[in-house]
Amino acid sequence: MEGGKGREREGEGGEGRGGQGGGEEPRGRSRAAPDSIKQWKREGKIAVWLHIPILQSSFIASAVSQGFTFHHAEGDSSTLTLWLGDGNSRLPGYATHQLGVAGAVLDNSTGKVLVVQDKNKTTNAWKFPGGLSDPGEDIGDTAVREVFEETGIKSEFKSILSIRQQHRHPGAFGKSDMYIICRLEPSSFNISFCQQECLRCEWMDLDELAKTKDATPITSSVAKLLLYGYREGFDKIDITMKEFSAVYTGLVYKLYHRELPESYKDMGGL
Amino acid sequence: MEGGKGREREGEGGEGRGGQGGGEEPRGRSRAAPDSIKQWKREGKIAVWLHIPILQSSFIASAVSQGFTFHHAEGDSSTLTLWLGDGNSRLPGYATHQLGVAGAVLDNSTGKVLVVQDKNKTTNAWKFPGGLSDPGEDIGDTAVREVFEETGIKSEFKSILSIRQQHRHPGAFGKSDMYIICRLEPSSFNISFCQQECLRCEWMDLDELAKTKDATPITSSVAKLLLYGYREGFDKIDITMKEFSAVYTGLVYKLYHRELPESYKDMGGL
Incomplete structure (x- = not known):
């Protein structure tokens, strides 16, 4: 995957998720939380992602007491993260x-x-x-x-x-x-x-x-x-556009660069 | 301002802000909220921004009941918005x-x-x-x-x-x-x-x-x-870089485009 790497995301070693569903209570709140976190650490997990529907936002404060902070929020939900690995968080940030x-x-x-x-x-x-x-x-x-x-x-x-x-x-x-x-x-x-x-x-x-x-x-x-x-x-002066299909996702993307002579376009490769 | 326009931000006609400080309770919660919103509407305000410190997140649910949704959140605070104007919200989105x-x-x-x-x-x-x-x-x-x-x-x-x-x-x-x-x-x-x-x-x-x-x-x-x-x-093939000072903020920015011949650079303007 190009452009989306350089930080830990695929290599998190598992995630602890809570409160994904609409009305359900986030797992791991109150006294359960510290125990879950200890267990996840023992299991070698290096990060926890917590997805909280906006109406369940009263649980955010207890997550904060375990060290969680906002990763992002939009519309009707927020996502918090807790880094369990060594050193500074290597989790990818949100849109910059x-x-x-x-x-x-x-x-x-x-x-x-x-x-x-x-x-x-x-x-x-x-x-x-x-x-x-x-x-x-x-x-x-x-x-x-x-x-x-x-x-x-x-x-x-x-x-x-x-x-x-x-x-x-x-x-x-x-x-x-x-x-x-x-x-x-x-x-x-x-x-x-x-x-x-x-x-x-x-x-x-x-x-x-x-x-x-x-x-x-x-x-x-x-x-x-x-x-x-x-x-x-x-x-x-033009930086021109060519459309590609991303093989691994089927998504289409547009690539902009200086125009390439035909002889170079046809030289092989992909 | 270039690049940061096209939506209502400067033209909001005033903002109602709550909970900006560290430990204070967000203004306008519970029964006060609907009254504040009615008054802001009467005053011609078209949007309300609500900044909530993460530890005060229990107030988010009551803001939601007044129609607020997350605009964004990061680290230790979240920002919610409520559109009071006509039609769809014209508030600027967060980073995309x-x-x-x-x-x-x-x-x-x-x-x-x-x-x-x-x-x-x-x-x-x-x-x-x-x-x-x-x-x-x-x-x-x-x-x-x-x-x-x-x-x-x-x-x-x-x-x-x-x-x-x-x-x-x-x-x-x-x-x-x-x-x-x-x-x-x-x-x-x-x-x-x-x-x-x-x-x-x-x-x-x-x-x-x-x-x-x-x-x-x-x-x-x-x-x-x-x-x-x-x-x-x-x-x-190069798209080269030139550094500018943004006059209105004193910030520096970098502009990338095709190299321009000297005769054009010197022709006047800014």
Whole structure:
């Protein structure tokens, strides 16, 4: 398994689970708990996962007295963990990043690009429309959806242009933010922008956006990159997408990288 | 603010908070709660955030009876939310992605690349060493750290080669996985691999890795990409990094995209 390793999860040596069902009482509460934990330790277990339905949350305090802490919670249940192994916990953490995606929609026939100014900001800088990914949503789909919601413009995903990583991002509840700007091609051109989110929205000369001081630094960088691609060929700037099937799960995933010449694609391997 | 928008967070019209302090009882429990909620609604508030220290978790059930659900929880506290506005909640979700990073360490003088086989797998496929990002850790730092922990090889970050997004990733607690492979240059060459994590580890001819059937599909793709760069110049494949200061917070962030010619960098803007 790629991308999901590096910590103990498969190698926990068994798990003690309690309170998985809807109304049942979590196992191992009150006096039983310390005994269970001692036994699990004797059996060589190195971690205990405790799943608690939200309505059974009164049992959390007694789990805490045994050393459990929150691993995560969402909707109507929480998950607590207790590390029994040597040293610091090697249990995998929960999701660490939110994902924001913006779309740089360029009209190739006019050289104009779609930009917005956010409402309720102290400085009115131009930027590309975008927003947070919905759970389970692909990068390109977020870009297309957010552009449409904010500006009324329909578009198609072409490539990824840039990726930004920022930690302790404002509004991310102490977590990190991944922010991806995509290149999109418009299929409609009449702006009808969201009055709640945007102060202004317009098709601006890409050349002008690349030069203006009234743009956020990242918008300015990507505008220059897009201008370079517009003039010299988008193959100079595109990070393109290929779809794969994950053999071991049947899940589909998308891989983004620089375009590979055909001679390399055909050289064998998988 | 880029990347952190698209949902209501700043525009909530005020928040009702309870139980922020260490030992104090959350405000608005029992009979008080419905009255508070009615009043907040009258005042035009559209959402309530409730922060509950883990030891006060017995109050969660009464919050649930008022319609609260978990937004997130970590360590010693949980956060619940109640949407009071019209329609579906427009509150921003919690982090949606875990981040895995691997390192493709290529020895330019020999054309060999560092590969491992995971322990405890049904199929023994070659792959690049890597693992999950620690909270707050930069992409390149994760690659360098994981490569060192798994193989004993010291290396330096050069560029991002590929990005994969996969939803409902195994081991991600129902969340999505972002998996980034970086190009690294080695500064040490004697392998001393982690016996707990790896079955095998070796320097393999890049050409051989690109052709073998004994590699995961993503490893095979990236090996071909790396071979193309090795032969024709890494500028063909690199997604390079530039560091920025976020003006509004003073935080530093890293932006990755295709290299831009100097003439474009100097054209004005920010």
